Amino acid sequence: MAKIVFCEDEIMIQKLLRVILRSANHELYIASDGAEGLELIERVRPDLIFTDIAMPVCNGYELADAVKAQPHLAHIPIIFVSARAQSSELKEGYRHGAVSYIVKPFGAADLHEKIALFCNQKLPHP
Amino acid sequence: MNRDSDEIAKSASEEYTYSGYTSAVTLPPQREALTERDYRVLFEILPQGILCQDRAGRIVMANPAAQQILGLSLDQLRGRTVFDKNWQLIREDGLPFPISDHPAIQALRSGEPAPPVLMGIFNPREHAYRWIQVSAVPQIRPGEDAPSLIYTVFHDQTQHKERQDLLRASEQRARARVAELEAAFQAIAEHVVIYDRYGHVLQTSEGMRKLLDIEQASNFMQKSLHDRSSTVSIRGEDGYPLPEEQWPVRRILNGEVLRDATAVDFIVRRPDGSDCQISVNGAPMLDAAGQITGAVAIFQDVTERRNLERRTQRSLDALLAMVEAMVREQQESEPPDDEDLAVSGAPQTPLETQPATHSIRRRLAELPSRLLDCQRVAILMVDTHTDILQPMVIVGSSPEHELHWRNSLQGARLGNLLGDAKLVARLRAGEELSLDIAHPLFRDQPSYKLVTPILNGSVLSGVLLLDYGASQPNCTPYELTTIHAIAELAALLLERARAQHERDRALVELKAAQDELEYANKRKSDLVSLVSHEFRTALTGIQGFSELMRDETLSMMEMKEFATDIHADARRLVRMITEMLDLERVDVGRMQLNLSWLELNAIIINVTGHISSLTTRHAIRPQLASALPVLLGDYEKLTLVVSNLLQNAVKYSPNGGEIIVSSYIEGHMVHVSVRDYGVGIFPADLERIFERYAHVDMNSLRSIEETGLSLPIVREIVQLHGGQVWAESVVGKGSIFHFTVRFTDSRL
Numbered sequence: 096m097a098k099i100v101f102c103e104d105e106i107m108i109q110k111l112l113r114v115i116l117r118s119a120n121h122e123l124y125i126a127s128d129g130a131e132g133l134e135l136i137e138r139v140r141p142d143l144i145f146t147d148i149a150m151p152v153c154n155g156y157e158l159a160d161a162v163k164a165q166p167h168l169a170h171i172p173i174i175f176v177s178a179r180a181q182s183s184e185l186k187e188g189y190r191h192g193a194v195s196y197i198v199k200p201f202g203a204a205d206l207h208e209k210i211a212l213f214c215n216q217k218l219p220h221p
Numbered sequence: 222m223n224r225d226s227d228e229i230a231k232s233a234s235e236e237y238t239y240s241g242y243t244s245a246v247t248l249p250p251q252r253e254a255l256t257e258r259d260y261r262v263l264f265e266i267l268p269q270g271i272l273c274q275d276r277a278g279r280i281v282m283a284n285p286a287a288q289q290i291l292g293l294s295l296d297q298l299r300g301r302t303v304f305d306k307n308w309q310l311i312r313e314d315g316l317p318f319p320i321s322d323h324p325a326i327q328a329l330r331s332g333e334p335a336p337p338v339l340m341g342i343f344n345p346r347e348h349a350y351r352w353i354q355v356s357a358v359p360q361i362r363p364g365e366d367a368p369s370l371i372y373t374v375f376h377d378q379t380q381h382k383e384r385q386d387l388l389r390a391s392e393q394r395a396r397a398r399v400a401e402l403e404a405a406f407q408a409i410a411e412h413v414v415i416y417d418r419y420g421h422v423l424q425t426s427e428g429m430r431k432l433l434d435i436e437q438a439s440n441f442m443q444k445s446l447h448d449r450s451s452t453v454s455i456r457g458e459d460g461y462p463l464p465e466e467q468w469p470v471r472r473i474l475n476g477e478v479l480r481d482a483t484a485v486d487f488i489v490r491r492p493d494g495s496d497c498q499i500s501v502n503g504a505p506m507l508d509a510a511g512q513i514t515g516a517v518a519i520f521q522d523v524t525e526r527r528n529l530e531r532r533t534q535r536s537l538d539a540l541l542a543m544v545e546a547m548v549r550e551q552q553e554s555e556p557p558d559d560e561d562l563a564v565s566g567a568p569q570t571p572l573e574t575q576p577a578t579h580s581i582r583r584r585l586a587e588l589p590s591r592l593l594d595c596q597r598v599a600i601l602m603v604d605t606h607t608d609i610l611q612p613m614v615i616v617g618s619s620p621e622h623e624l625h626w627r628n629s630l631q632g633a634r635l636g637n638l639l640g641d642a643k644l645v646a647r648l649r650a651g652e653e654l655s656l657d658i659a660h661p662l663f664r665d666q667p668s669y670k671l672v673t674p675i676l677n678g679s680v681l682s683g684v685l686l687l688d689y690g691a692s693q694p695n696c697t698p699y700e701l702t703t704i705h706a707i708a709e710l711a712a713l714l715l716e717r718a719r720a721q722h723e724r725d726r727a728l729v730e731l732k733a734a735q736d737e738l739e740y741a742n743k744r745k746s747d748l749v750s751l752v753s754h755e756f757r758t759a760l761t762g763i764q765g766f767s768e769l770m771r772d773e774t775l776s777m778m779e780m781k782e783f784a785t786d787i788h789a790d791a792r793r794l795v796r797m798i799t800e801m802l803d804l805e806r807v808d809v810g811r812m813q814l815n816l817s818w819l820e821l822n823a824i825i826i827n828v829t830g831h832i833s834s835l836t837t838r839h840a841i842r843p844q845l846a847s848a849l850p851v852l853l854g855d856y857e858k859l860t861l862v863v864s865n866l867l868q869n870a871v872k873y874s875p876n877g878g879e880i881i882v883s884s885y886i887e888g889h890m891v892h893v894s895v896r897d898y899g900v901g902i903f904p905a906d907l908e909r910i911f912e913r914y915a916h917v918d919m920n921s922l923r924s925i926e927e928t929g930l931s932l933p934i935v936r937e938i939v940q941l942h943g944g945q946v947w948a949e950s951v952v953g954k955g956s957i958f959h960f961t962v963r964f965t966d967s968r969l
Contacts, residue, residue, distance in 0.1 A: 178757035200761035
């Protein structure tokens, strides 16, 4: 049972997420852009953050930077979601503090795997 | 003795003997006086002819000698008078001898002995004239005052006279000969001097005196060899004084022959201080025994020739130095690096490149001022197709002059410069022209130019202009040769410049092609990544939902719902692919129009109807022209244009509202506009939305997702129809999208 924030602007994918995770007993919070995401994270204090990179207003990297800048949020693992699989993007992501990566199109299995991996190993609270 | 014989003895160097007869009469010692018989004997044997004539001039007596000389017998003689015409007396000059001059007559008249006279007398026996010297002595009987007898005595001078005549003739011939030789001597163009053994001048031609500029009256020629040589400060070819044994005349007198290859040059100074260089040919004169009796020397003034040779040598050296410099520069210069081109961005101006090349050109153009008399030189390139001139290097009298001259020549056509198209043909044929081409600043003054073609094989690649200013060029063969040599070198330089120019241009073109390729590659890869991004996003839904359908147990309603979602995503994908392909075609410029006659209003109405059915919140209102002309266009693509614009209008008015579509005629275009009252577009984006992702980044992805890939395609289609598409907008108030299509021009 984990609290997950997912930042994704595509409506279709938002729906998919809800459907995939509805049976998994996790709390899922969805934001449509980075700013909304930040608010959500601040409010909810999730255990795991998934974020798309290409988003209006504030993109994924900016969101990650903002989260890492907050001492009380910095511990939350961030996983980027992107349609590009180039190594340069991966590196960029890790530079912004990501712990992992998901490539679109992804399936239920990918999500569950990542959640299990990062939520069962709870990072120590600073 | 007579006068003639005196002259002979003195004037000729030969000796002549005077043959005459001297008779001495010796009286026998025992006799006190000669008897009559003795006189008679004398009378008979004397070789001189004696005639005795009476007072009337009749011959009474003649001795044998007289008979022999006159060729007449005693009887024939007796009775003849001195006046007798039969004597046929003539003078030396051949004219008849005036009888009054006859000594006999004179003696008769004067009573005194008459001096001897030479006359010619006809000898009938020999049938020839004999020359006799005649004198007469009168005999006056005591008591009388007039002579009673005249003794005429004559010597036969015939032989003597003949010899004398011969002598005179040969003397005359000799004189004539000498005169001929003398004339020939004087007529020789070279200057000849004849010396004796010691170097004294025996004979010299007029020219020699002129050559050394020596006055006629001066006694220069009388001086000794040593004095003469010192006076003119004789020096060798190199300008250093010659020791005496090296003096050419001394060498000849020592037996050396100086001739052609061994001829010697020396330098002398004239009285006015100027030097001249003289070449000597000469040989010693030998007598029969082989001893040197003198010398003959021929001198030639070679000052001019040597000067010319020196100048030519200097020109040659200068030209050779130029060629060497050019070769060296060719070897040393590297082709320009790509970095150079990249750094400067634009290609280097082809004719003003490396300093080394520039200075070589300058030096070549400065040669005419060093070797000839021309300070203003221009070397021009001529374009083989257009005959347009391009100055390569200009040397003028001042920087301003050079600038004006350059400006007047740059870009001018050769025919205009020469003033006559026929002259161009002559120039192409290799002829150099001497023309008056006015300077742009000074149009009234004549400005003569020598125009020399610079030929590359048979092609005119350039022109060498030599500006002689106000004086007409008057080139010696030497100068023309130098000019041609310079033209040849200029041809080489032009060739090199052209080759370099070509290479630079090729490099630039290559670089540009490279850049374009890189750019295209980058855009392609950007496009590819954009595409994959889009596709992946669209596929996520398809994959995700189908997975769910596969793995989970779902209600029928959910199944239907998920299937609908999959379908929607799939459709989206298809649309994206189509647009992608169109954009690809647009990128590559391969979009083709399928032309037919159509009416735009019809299209608008069709599309409007279709889109109106998709949305309930929007009201699409047409305001169309009552009649639009038919135009030639692609029905499908124009439908796409209208459709895209209307869909965008819907998208940009998320809260619904009015959308007005208008069409009207504007000049020779049909103008269509789509107006919405939606959110509007930022000014910065108004142009960017039509661009074919010149620069793809994260931000533009969003706007592209909003507007789709369509607007660039819309622009391409409209432009292919000869029109424009653009947008106006006020943020928050709405936007108007315009496009125009040409209808009068059937050419598309």
